[in-house]
Amino acid sequence: MTRTYTIDSIPGDGIGVDVTEVAMGCVDxxxxxxxxxxxxxVRDWNSDLYLKTGRMMPVDGIEQLGSGDGIYLGAVGTPxxxxxxxxxxxxxxxxxxxDQYVNLRxxxxxxxxxxxxxxxxxxxxxxxxxxxxxxxxQIGGRFGAGTDAxxxxxxxxxxxxxxxxxARYAAEAATKRGGILVSATKxxxxxxxxxxxxxxxxxxxxQFPGVTVDKVLIDALAARLVMKPTSVRTIVASNLFGDxxxxxxxxxxxxxxxxxxxxxNPERRHPSMxxxxxxxxxxxxxxxxxxxxxxxxxxxMMLDHLGxxxxxxxxxxxxxxxxxxGIATPDLGGSATTLEFAQEVRAxxx
Amino acid sequence: MTRTYTIDSIPGDGIGVDVTEVAMGCVDxxxxxxxxxxxxxVRDWNSDLYLKTGRMMPVDGIEQLGSGDGIYLGAVGTPxxxxxxxxxxxxxxxxxxxDQYVNLRxxxxxxxxxxxxxxxxxxxxxxxxxxxxxxxxQIGGRFGAGTDAxxxxxxxxxxxxxxxxxARYAAEAATKRGGILVSATKxxxxxxxxxxxxxxxxxxxxQFPGVTVDKVLIDALAARLVMKPTSVRTIVASNLFGDxxxxxxxxxxxxxxxxxxxxxNPERRHPSMxxxxxxxxxxxxxxxxxxxxxxxxxxxMMLDHLGxxxxxxxxxxxxxxxxxxGIATPDLGGSATTLEFAQEVRAxxx
Ligand SMILES: CC(C)[C@H](C(=O)O)[C@@H](O)C(=O)O
Ligand SMILES: CC(C)[C@H](C(=O)O)[C@@H](O)C(=O)O
Numbered sequence: 001m002t003r004t005y006t007i008d009s010i011p012g013d014g015i016g017v018d019v020t021e022v023a024m025g026c027v028d029x030x031x032x033x034x035x036x037x038x039x040x041x042v043r044d045w046n047s048d049l050y051l052k053t054g055r056m057m058p059v060d061g062i063e064q065l066g067s068g069d070g071i072y073l074g075a076v077g078t079p080x081x082x083x084x085x086x087x088x089x090x091x092x093x094x095x096x097x098x099d100q101y102v103n104l105r106x107x108x109x110x111x112x113x114x115x116x117x118x119x120x121x122x123x124x125x126x127x128x129x130x131x132x133x134x135x136x137x138q139i140g141g142r143f144g145a146g147t148d149a150x151x152x153x154x155x156x157x158x159x160x161x162x163x164x165x166x167a168r169y170a171a172e173a174a175t176k177r178g179g180i181l182v183s184a185t186k187x188x189x190x191x192x193x194x195x196x197x198x199x200x201x202x203x204x205x206x207q208f209p210g211v212t213v214d215k216v217l218i219d220a221l222a223a224r225l226v227m228k229p230t231s232v233r234t235i236v237a238s239n240l241f242g243d244x245x246x247x248x249x250x251x252x253x254x255x256x257x258x259x260x261x262x263x264x265n266p267e268r269r270h271p272s273m274x275x276x277x278x279x280x281x282x283x284x285x286x287x288x289x290x291x292x293x294x295x296x297x298x299x300x301m302m303l304d305h306l307g308x309x310x311x312x313x314x315x316x317x318x319x320x321x322x323x324x325x326g327i328a329t330p331d332l333g334g335s336a337t338t339l340e341f342a343q344e345v346r347a348x349x350x
Numbered sequence: 351m352t353r354t355y356t357i358d359s360i361p362g363d364g365i366g367v368d369v370t371e372v373a374m375g376c377v378d379x380x381x382x383x384x385x386x387x388x389x390x391x392v393r394d395w396n397s398d399l400y401l402k403t404g405r406m407m408p409v410d411g412i413e414q415l416g417s418g419d420g421i422y423l424g425a426v427g428t429p430x431x432x433x434x435x436x437x438x439x440x441x442x443x444x445x446x447x448x449d450q451y452v453n454l455r456x457x458x459x460x461x462x463x464x465x466x467x468x469x470x471x472x473x474x475x476x477x478x479x480x481x482x483x484x485x486x487x488q489i490g491g492r493f494g495a496g497t498d499a500x501x502x503x504x505x506x507x508x509x510x511x512x513x514x515x516x517a518r519y520a521a522e523a524a525t526k527r528g529g530i531l532v533s534a535t536k537x538x539x540x541x542x543x544x545x546x547x548x549x550x551x552x553x554x555x556x557q558f559p560g561v562t563v564d565k566v567l568i569d570a571l572a573a574r575l576v577m578k579p580t581s582v583r584t585i586v587a588s589n590l591f592g593d594x595x596x597x598x599x600x601x602x603x604x605x606x607x608x609x610x611x612x613x614x615n616p617e618r619r620h621p622s623m624x625x626x627x628x629x630x631x632x633x634x635x636x637x638x639x640x641x642x643x644x645x646x647x648x649x650x651m652m653l654d655h656l657g658x659x660x661x662x663x664x665x666x667x668x669x670x671x672x673x674x675x676g677i678a679t680p681d682l683g684g685s686a687t688t689l690e691f692a693q694e695v696r697a698x699x700x
Contacts (some may be wrong), residue, residue: 083538084545090689092539116576125352140505140542151509152546155490159501188433189442189593192490195434196502219593220629223601226576243569244594251573279570344625 003036005306006068008271010090011044014280015075015290022296022342024072026315027303027344029346032312042069047078047086053057056089065271071098073275074295079282085156088138096132096272100263101162102169103131104301105246105277110293111324113254113332122230125249126177128170129242131263133162134193136239158193158238160200167204169266170236171211177234182214184221184237186246190246218244225249250277257291257331262300262305271280274302288337291329293319295346352385355419355656358621360393360440361503362628365640366424372692373645374422376665377653379696384661391418397428397436412447415621420652421448423625424645429632438488446482447618450513451612452519453481454651455596460643461674463604463682472580475599476527478520479592481613483512486589496675500608508543508588510550517554519616520586521561527583531555532564534571534587534595551586568594575599594637600627607641610648612655624652638687641679643669646695668698 009024011017024040031038035207043064044055056076058064065071071094076086094100105127109120139155167183174181183201187194198215201213205213207332216224225232226243229252237245250259260276276294284290296319322344328334329341355384359374361367374390381388393414395407408414415421423453425438444450455477459470464486489505513622517533524531537544548565555563566574568591575582575595579602583646587595600609609627626644634640646669672694678684679691 042686077538082545084541087538090542135541136541140540142542142546148370148510151512152543153505153508154506154540154543156504156506157501158503160498162501186590186593188427188437189486189590190504191434191438191488192492193502193504195432196492196500220595220606222572222594222598223606226598226601238537240536243536244572247569247596248572248576251576254577256573274453279673 004039005036005070006039006041007070007072007302008041008043008065008068008104009072010045011074012046012076012280012294013078013086014075014282014285015278016076016280017292018285018288018338019276019292020072020074022073022338023299024295026318026342026345026349027299030303030315030349032313033317033349034308034313036308045090046076049084050089051083051225052223056086062093064096066098069306070271071273072299072302073273075276075278075280077280089250092136094273095263098265098273099132100265101130101132102264102266102271103129103242104139104262104264105242105249105258105259107246107249107253110258111320112326112328113258113323115254116252117229120229120253121251124172125229125232125235126171127235127242127246128166128250129237129238130162130166130239132239133157133159134239149244155319156193156328158196163197163200164204167201167236170234171208174211174234175208179210179212180213180233181211182221182232184218184235185215186218188217197238222247222248224290225252244277246277255291255332256294257329258293258297260294260301262298262301264305267311273307274298274305289330289339290338291331292342293323296340314349315345318345321348352527354389355386356389356391356417357420357422357652358391358393358418359416359422360395360425361386362396362426363428363436363631364425364632364635365628366551368688369475369626369645370422370424370639372642372688376646376668376692376695376699377649380523380653380665380699383664383699384658384659390437395440396426397431400431400436400439402581406436408592412443415444418600419619420621421536421623421655422652423623423647425626425628427630443487444623445613448615448623449482450515450615450620450622451480451482452614452616453479453592454611454612454614455479455592456600457596457599457603460608461670462678463535463608463673465604466602467579470579470603471537473603475579475585476523476600477585477587477592478516479525479587479596480516480589482589483507483509484589490574506543509545509586510553513547513550516555517551517586520584521558524561524584525558529560529562530564530583531561532566532571532582532585534585534591535565536568538567542544546587553651561565571595572598575602579605596627605641605682606635606644607679608643608647610644610651612648612651614655622655623653624648638689639680640682640688642688643673664699668695671698
């Protein structure tokens, strides 16, 4: 009997297509070596579909995805459609409908990749981002459109259940990572939600004897990640703060193109979603030069989540070894194409 | 006839006291050399006062400040009082009551200061932060306190008038700084206020023929400021984004201790407020080792705003020359005390 996983792949727009295509090939190869198969259901849900049908995905899109074991996303976004339309029509509903409340974003200095500053050998940061509530909400709107008095409001919503479950996940992660959990906050400026965040995080983490909370204001934390990046190991952050911090950390490690993102439903009641952090980069789309490392790393996180830890390690080891041998796409200073890089990865899976 | 300016000095808490004390001395010295005097009204409005009276400032505090020519603030905050109390009881009301809607935060690589990464010689960034609306608001609160269903909401409020006036100020600044205005946004995730921000910024800047808007998502901008900091010159940002970005940029330039902040009412209908970006740092308060550069730079911005440009330049030149000569406080790797550094500045004012 072979193990088979059904994965919905949504290449999306721009380089999302370029990187998922080669990464799926690498996943198939590593699956073959580790005795399982992936049944890919490739979905054409993207901005083209939106321009044709007025929807980023079919009406029953969520239902279709619900029957699979996981979702593998490339990138979404195009200059022809407003970004809030593309994102709130696909990415954000998937995160929410499947209660993918943890967004896990690990980062370290990869071999052969030049970090933004010297001394990053020990860089090893995991951002645990709250992924379904907080600053991203549909509550709000505009008043007096077109008048001089026009204004817009946006409501941030933080629930006790929402904060405590992500804090619990982060505290568990911190247990294995030195015991200090940095909690990103802004309780001195944002007076309703962030003091509440602080309270719930503190009360949740109290239940983890080996873990201490280091509450750091988001402004100070941004500066600290630049000045002392290796002083931070595990971060728990709200939806918006986690978004900003994870890109910042990827910048410190030298590239957004290498960063992976796992949108997890930790209880596995619904499929989780795996994607590179980078966007659709329309300027280089289709040129065959996009960096597939973020997509490959995300694929490795997916394999790990599916219970295929050995295959995940083999995939991670393979792209690290290719990078260590100086093979890299142009954004990292190399001359490999997307496909060539992937071929070198496949050659190193054994 | 001598020119006299009445300045309310609020040393505040912790190292706010240490740095303003020596900086006021430097201001007096440079004033003497440039033929004007400063009439300091030193206010004991701080956390001690709060612990004694339940207020950070007297009931008529704002009225008292209103009669002066400017406000010079050290830092506010102490472990004994929640930060939202200290800040919303003093700093934030001053910004709002005096309609200090522009928060100007310049940064460059100072001589003798080691930046976070190499190649920063050309670093020259001005963050123009919206300072009285946006994400910091008193609208919101908690529901179901103490229950499992407890949640907190916080309303961000962005007005057309509020966005357009700060965009106008920033566009004017950009005119003299290369013509590209980076606008920090998150219109792909925050769907009510940030698309509105984009629209109003675009419409405002259209009126400045020499200025182009470069709309950058806050996450990507954080990464860019780490990877290509010298590619950005002028930023316009909301209250929260400007707060984060200005600390991040100070981190890139090597230290939060050197960063200044001018809270401006550009129409001069009310006094403006000048402060270092750093906090009260209770751990080193009173030890005489706090870095006064942020406070001195803020004082120079104040002199400039008062119309004393020559004195401002003389003060800036003096602390830069001291730094260039290797004189610095311990946080910058030097061994000077706060007072010694200030003495070296005074010796270089001539
Ligand atoms: C203390 C806090 C409310 C304040 C702010 O965020 O405005 C501070 O960080 C600043 O940057 O002046
Ligand atoms: C596209 C955008 C809405 C999204 C987010 O902010 O969540 C992206 O930046 C990410 O980090 O996955």
